[in-house]
Amino acid sequence: MKINTLRFGEIEVSEDKIIYMPHGLIGFPELKRFFIVGEEGQLIRWFQSIDEPQVALPIINPFELFPNFSVDISDSDLEDIELRDPVDAVIFLVMVIPRTNPRGATVNMKAPIVVNAKNRKAKQVIALNEDYPVRYPLFPSEGGT
Amino acid sequence: MLVLSRKVNQSIMIGDDIEIKILEIRGDQVRIGIEAPKKVPVHRKEVYEAIVRENILAAQMAAQVEEKIEESVVKELQRLKKKKD
Secondary structure (H helix, E strand, C coil): CEEEECCCEEEECCHHHCEECCCCECCECCCCEEEEECCCCCCCEEEEECCCCCCEEEEECHHHHCCCCCCCCCHHHHHHCCCCCHHHEEEEEEEECCCCCHHHCEECCCCCEEEECCCCEEEECCCCCCCCCCCEECCHHHCCC | CCCCCCCCCCEEEECCCEEEEEEEEECCEEEEEEECCCCCCCCCHHHHHHHHHHHHHHHHHHHHCCHHHHHHHHHHHHHHHHHHC
C-alpha cells in the first residue's frame, strides 16, 4: 500500500511490514499502525506512523550500542503482543535529537518499543528496570545539554 | 474513588494477589510497599507522564532534524559503537 509521510514523501509499504500497536504509542494512543524506514544495521532508523504522516520517531537498536542492555518486561506487556519466546522480540529505543545541539541526543531506555517479529504486534512498554532513565545521554562526555 | 484510612503496617488487598502496605509515614511522605505478581506492571505515575512528554518531544524534535543533522549523529553513533566493540 502507498503511505503518505511528511519526512519521506509517499512510500510503498507491503502489508506484511506493518507493525500494529494495539495500545498505540504512549502519549499517542490513536496511532496504532507503524512501519520502519531504514535497513537493518543502519544506526538510526525511523518509526513512521501510518495514521499520522507527520509523526516519525528516530529509533536505535540498543544492542548495537549497549551490549549489556537487558530490559525487564512485565508478563502482561508480553501477553499484549503475544510474545512467548524472547528470540522473537525486536527492541528499539526512541531518540530525542535536539536540532540545535545534536550531541545532546538522548534515548529513552525506560520505554522501549518491543516488536513481536512473529505477528508484528508491538508495544511501547515501561521497563521494570528501576535504573533505566527516560533520558539517557548518548554522548555524555561531549557536552550534552 | 474508594477512600480508606490506614495506619502504618496495615495493608490493602486488591483482588487475591496484590497487597499494598503502608510502611512508614514521615511528614508529608508515605512509604508504600507493593506486592504484586509480575504480570501486573506497577509504576509511579510521574514515570508514565515523563514518557508521554518524551515521546511528544521526540516527535517534535524529529520534525526539525534535517538529513545533515541525522548524518552527523549517525557518525557520532559509529564512533560510540567502535569504542564499545
